[in-house]
Amino acid sequence: MVDLVKYTLESFGFKDVNSAKDGSSALKIMHSKKIDLVITDWMMDPMDGIEFVKYLRTNEESPSLFIPIIMLSGRAEKDNIQIARDAGITEFIAKPFTVEKFREIVISVIESPREFVFSGDFIGPSRRRRTATSPNIDDRRGQ
Amino acid sequence: MTDKKPRVDKSGARIYKPDFALKKKVGMNISIAHEISEERLAKAQKFIDTKKGEYNQEGLKEVVLLRSAFREFCKNLDFDNSDKRCSEYKLVLNITLNIKSNSGMYDYPLATDIAKTLFEYMMECKNLDQKFKDVVNVHISALGAIFAHKIKDSDEELSQKVLNSLSEATST
Numbered sequence: 001m002v003d004l005v006k007y008t009l010e011s012f013g014f015k016d017v018n019s020a021k022d023g024s025s026a027l028k029i030m031h032s033k034k035i036d037l038v039i040t041d042w043m044m045d046p047m048d049g050i051e052f053v054k055y056l057r058t059n060e061e062s063p064s065l066f067i068p069i070i071m072l073s074g075r076a077e078k079d080n081i082q083i084a085r086d087a088g089i090t091e092f093i094a095k096p097f098t099v100e101k102f103r104e105i106v107i108s109v110i111e112s113p114r115e116f117v118f119s120g121d122f123i124g125p126s127r128r129r130r131t132a133t134s135p136n137i138d139d140r141r142g143q
Numbered sequence: 144m145t146d147k148k149p150r151v152d153k154s155g156a157r158i159y160k161p162d163f164a165l166k167k168k169v170g171m172n173i174s175i176a177h178e179i180s181e182e183r184l185a186k187a188q189k190f191i192d193t194k195k196g197e198y199n200q201e202g203l204k205e206v207v208l209l210r211s212a213f214r215e216f217c218k219n220l221d222f223d224n225s226d227k228r229c230s231e232y233k234l235v236l237n238i239t240l241n242i243k244s245n246s247g248m249y250d251y252p253l254a255t256d257i258a259k260t261l262f263e264y265m266m267e268c269k270n271l272d273q274k275f276k277d278v279v280n281v282h283i284s285a286l287g288a289i290f291a292h293k294i295k296d297s298d299e300e301l302s303q304k305v306l307n308s309l310s311e312a313t314s315t
């Protein structure tokens with residue numbers, strides 16, 4: 001699956017796509033270079049996807065507090081998606097996914113980023129529907 | 144990422160507007176939708192289609208891993224080492240979920256269903272007894288049969304035999 005996601009991103013035109021087998025390994029990469037976007041699974045070991053997301057959003061030593069995070073997981077039940085949102089993900093893609101859906105989510109993360117919220121019990125992208133859209137762009141041109 | 148002055152809502156939460164950092168990196172006047180063109184989508188899809196043809200081999204390897212991980216987990220069932228048991232159980236669940244997801248991606252819907260059923264069973268099961276082991280092992284064998292014989296869906300004769308054996312194991 002990692003190879004598939006990596007290949008898909010590279011097919012889309014993304015350069016310098018790094019991969020890691022779990023959250024701890026990903027953090028090592030993120031501490032060593034600037035990363036613009038994270039795509040993570042849920043079920044990883046020893047640091048799973050939820051722990052990884054929470055670390056990025058709340059830990060003082062997080063390499064990137066505001067980074068967009070897409071969770072890609074087979075645990076797509078409503079309760080699980082809520083858990084992932086509460087941990088601080090930006091978007092969720094259920095596995096199996098289509099390349100069209102993947103494209104749609106990647107576009108939304110870039111063109112329509114969410115507001116970022118700091119509240120008593122939550123730090124992360126707004127869990128409401130997004131309202132911000134990219135200025136200076138006419139998306140109809142791309143269709 | 145953020146602008147310097149957040150707005151504060153009624154609950155006291157500070158809300159920062161996004162600064163479109165990623166968009167700026169790509170180019171404000173560039174349409175991502177246009178850049179990730181149909182051609183690029185087709186390239187990615189072609190990769191998936193190629194993998195579909197090869198996945199049964201990978202599926203078999205995953206089943207071998209699953210069988211081995213479950214065997215290891217069962218060895219420690221009688222020992223009071225809950226951390227080790229927990230870690231091994233997570234591995235079994237992890238592999239099962241991988242099989243479920245990958246089978247869905249690469250067009251093995253029957254394997255997806257069986258892996259999903261197995262995952263749910265293991266998540267809910269509280270009695271880690273002989274019946275539990277038997278049920279899990281039958282599911283693992285069923286997955287192995289699916290990939291060994293490249294069984295795609297439940298209409299095939301072989302798949303009916305697989306489903307019948309599962310049904311028998313889970314009902315006793």
